[in-house]
Amino acid sequence: MKTTEGDQKPVSGMAEPVEGERPTLKTIAFMAGLGVTTVSRALKDAPEIGQATKNRVQLIAKQIGYRPNRAGVRLRTGKTNVISLVLNAQSEIMGLTSNMVYGISEVLSETPYHLTVTPYSVKNDPMQPIRYIVETGSADGIIMSRTEPNDARVRYLTEHGIPFATHGRTEMGIEHPFHDFDNETFAYLSVKSLLARGRRRIAMLAGPSPSVTYYRHLHRGFSRAVEEGGASTVAVSDIDVDTSLGRMRNRMEEIMSASNGPDGIVCCSGSAAIALVAGIEAAGLKIGGDVDLVSKQSTDVLQWFRPQIIVFNEDVRHAGRELARAVLRRIAGVDARELQSLSYPDEHDLRS
Amino acid sequence: MKTTEGDQKPVSGMAEPVEGERPTLKTIAFMAGLGVTTVSRALKDAPEIGQATKNRVQLIAKQIGYRPNRAGVRLRTGKTNVISLVLNAQSEIMGLTSNMVYGISEVLSETPYHLTVTPYSVKNDPMQPIRYIVETGSADGIIMSRTEPNDARVRYLTEHGIPFATHGRTEMGIEHPFHDFDNETFAYLSVKSLLARGRRRIAMLAGPSPSVTYYRHLHRGFSRAVEEGGASTVAVSDIDVDTSLGRMRNRMEEIMSASNGPDGIVCCSGSAAIALVAGIEAAGLKIGGDVDLVSKQSTDVLQWFRPQIIVFNEDVRHAGRELARAVLRRIAGVDARELQSLSYPDEHDLRS
DNA sequence: TAGCCTACCTGTAACGTTTCAGATTTGGGA
DNA sequence: TCCCAAATCTGAAACGTTACAGGTAGGCTA
Numbered sequence: 001m002k003t004t005e006g007d008q009k010p011v012s013g014m015a016e017p018v019e020g021e022r023p024t025l026k027t028i029a030f031m032a033g034l035g036v037t038t039v040s041r042a043l044k045d046a047p048e049i050g051q052a053t054k055n056r057v058q059l060i061a062k063q064i065g066y067r068p069n070r071a072g073v074r075l076r077t078g079k080t081n082v083i084s085l086v087l088n089a090q091s092e093i094m095g096l097t098s099n100m101v102y103g104i105s106e107v108l109s110e111t112p113y114h115l116t117v118t119p120y121s122v123k124n125d126p127m128q129p130i131r132y133i134v135e136t137g138s139a140d141g142i143i144m145s146r147t148e149p150n151d152a153r154v155r156y157l158t159e160h161g162i163p164f165a166t167h168g169r170t171e172m173g174i175e176h177p178f179h180d181f182d183n184e185t186f187a188y189l190s191v192k193s194l195l196a197r198g199r200r201r202i203a204m205l206a207g208p209s210p211s212v213t214y215y216r217h218l219h220r221g222f223s224r225a226v227e228e229g230g231a232s233t234v235a236v237s238d239i240d241v242d243t244s245l246g247r248m249r250n251r252m253e254e255i256m257s258a259s260n261g262p263d264g265i266v267c268c269s270g271s272a273a274i275a276l277v278a279g280i281e282a283a284g285l286k287i288g289g290d291v292d293l294v295s296k297q298s299t300d301v302l303q304w305f306r307p308q309i310i311v312f313n314e315d316v317r318h319a320g321r322e323l324a325r326a327v328l329r330r331i332a333g334v335d336a337r338e339l340q341s342l343s344y345p346d347e348h349d350l351r352s
Numbered sequence: 353m354k355t356t357e358g359d360q361k362p363v364s365g366m367a368e369p370v371e372g373e374r375p376t377l378k379t380i381a382f383m384a385g386l387g388v389t390t391v392s393r394a395l396k397d398a399p400e401i402g403q404a405t406k407n408r409v410q411l412i413a414k415q416i417g418y419r420p421n422r423a424g425v426r427l428r429t430g431k432t433n434v435i436s437l438v439l440n441a442q443s444e445i446m447g448l449t450s451n452m453v454y455g456i457s458e459v460l461s462e463t464p465y466h467l468t469v470t471p472y473s474v475k476n477d478p479m480q481p482i483r484y485i486v487e488t489g490s491a492d493g494i495i496m497s498r499t500e501p502n503d504a505r506v507r508y509l510t511e512h513g514i515p516f517a518t519h520g521r522t523e524m525g526i527e528h529p530f531h532d533f534d535n536e537t538f539a540y541l542s543v544k545s546l547l548a549r550g551r552r553r554i555a556m557l558a559g560p561s562p563s564v565t566y567y568r569h570l571h572r573g574f575s576r577a578v579e580e581g582g583a584s585t586v587a588v589s590d591i592d593v594d595t596s597l598g599r600m601r602n603r604m605e606e607i608m609s610a611s612n613g614p615d616g617i618v619c620c621s622g623s624a625a626i627a628l629v630a631g632i633e634a635a636g637l638k639i640g641g642d643v644d645l646v647s648k649q650s651t652d653v654l655q656w657f658r659p660q661i662i663v664f665n666e667d668v669r670h671a672g673r674e675l676a677r678a679v680l681r682r683i684a685g686v687d688a689r690e691l692q693s694l695s696y697p698d699e700h701d702l703r704s
Numbered sequence: 705t706a707g708c709c710t711a712c713c714t715g716t717a718a719c720g721t722t723t724c725a726g727a728t729t730t731g732g733g734a
Numbered sequence: 735t736c737c738c739a740a741a742t743c744t745g746a747a748a749c750g751t752t753a754c755a756g757g758t759a760g761g762c763t764a
Contacts (some may be wrong), residue, residue, distance in 0.1 A: 390744075427749045
């Protein structure tokens, strides 16, 4: 039987859908004179539906602006079509998180996925939001940052088989999707850059140790370059990238005022760099003269800050895109090992 | 009949729920020997359920960690328990958006609401994400920024009866929830501050005109103060807060190099301020000497920028909290006029 | 011709919740 | 004693979707 477009026999027991309501499968089924099952299948290009029918159904769906009801799909299939970004709600001076959000959204906007954001307070247990998402099944995939070498969240999610991707790596023998900035190379190149400027006593402001993995990468690159250059190291104690900028400045002033302060400093955060500069200058030293500073920045702000320093850019928007793609492909069943990527430091000497 | 705790007669036709699955109303109903209807009502403290039953049901629910299935609720009631933050995906140098997200989340975290973020590209129609949300019914409430004097989104949402709150005000005779920074007072006080420092030729870098409402507020406060002080005005043409920092710097250099440049400048954005400073200094002028600069900042970054300038702080995290509270109360049926709030500028002379 | 396979389509059930329209019990008043 | 109202509780239906287990028609094989 060849059904033509106009052939819309009203199916028995099926009332005409109300005008003005949001169209559902039933609406299309009524208009096409088909069963809802057929419509459902036709819309997802199932092989058991005839090509003519598919075309007709898809045309109608398009014309009346049909959009599947998310609650219906979710209730039936358990699939939420949601990716959750879990983050630490540290107040930010620079727009790191927002740019990552934009990156993620860029990728998700071409899919049926929505992005929900689940910040947790710094003081709280990082596991709490993760457990919540898993227990309530409120997302199909999770993106998270502040990855630790032995990360309880990674273990938990892996055990529960929930797709996720981390910003940063772990060191626990579990293969999982991640995207990371190559902090080791960054630290290595930064030290090289300082050595090339004749600096011999090198210090570094890193991430909180041992909680965050990239701390180790930084130190690996740092040590290697210092060693290769035959330079020496000055420890920066008591402060890390999480310290308040005020305390950072004060501590830096102390360190630089000491008799054997560093003459070259590597800093792994743009906002920290501005506090270090303040501390250095408070100690009466001149950047570029007495001491050089190299910093990573995740936002183009240090360009505008003076004195200008040497920076390496990290593109967090790109990281967001990579992470989103990774979770999506993980959800699609791609092997975790194929979803691990690094991005590389990009040096800019801002000093004009 | 007084039902005791132990009295759990299995209801006919009701199979024991599978262990390990997420508990549902049925699970509780089975355990309590009640119907799902009763359980549903007991959990929401309906008046037609006996107190003893309520206590028992609520205890069981708590013990087994029952959480209502969002898809079930959503499908049945149409309520999504989602608030959507719609924003313009401009790359940000400073962490404005993330702090607003944290503020919103702070409030939502004590409610059943989730936060989804829907960025739209700067080039795209701002109506597009709004229409999408309304047509697919994907949120119970919307928070949006970049509010315009005659805002199509506000009109559309009002007509469709969708609760929302805007960051910024409109001027279209529609009462709706908003939170706004008092830009008029900010501009007024800024000019006053410049006048007090003996500045007489005042300029301002404002938001894009006429697209964004706060442009008008800024100008109102600006003009009033300039007039009161008998000072004169220097127009800053071609650039606004949306201009790229590079162009902003160059234009500023031109303006300051002209014979009749301003000697006092008001700037309504922290990130713009750093570009203005660069332009001013490129023109060979000294801030604090030849010219004074007053800026609003939404993130504590200008503290660390030198030369230090006079700033007024805007607390975006607080704005986020206010906006979230406003949408929630609007959803609860509170009158829009009771959900309009302003926050006031807070001056800090950073110059030590 | 019968039987079978393929291609296409169908209704029913189920996901978990709330609403609707009762059902049952209890206590009290007449 | 009977009846009514109030206080509690109940199953069935519905929201929109997909999975399951068929159903029908036509053509091909034997």
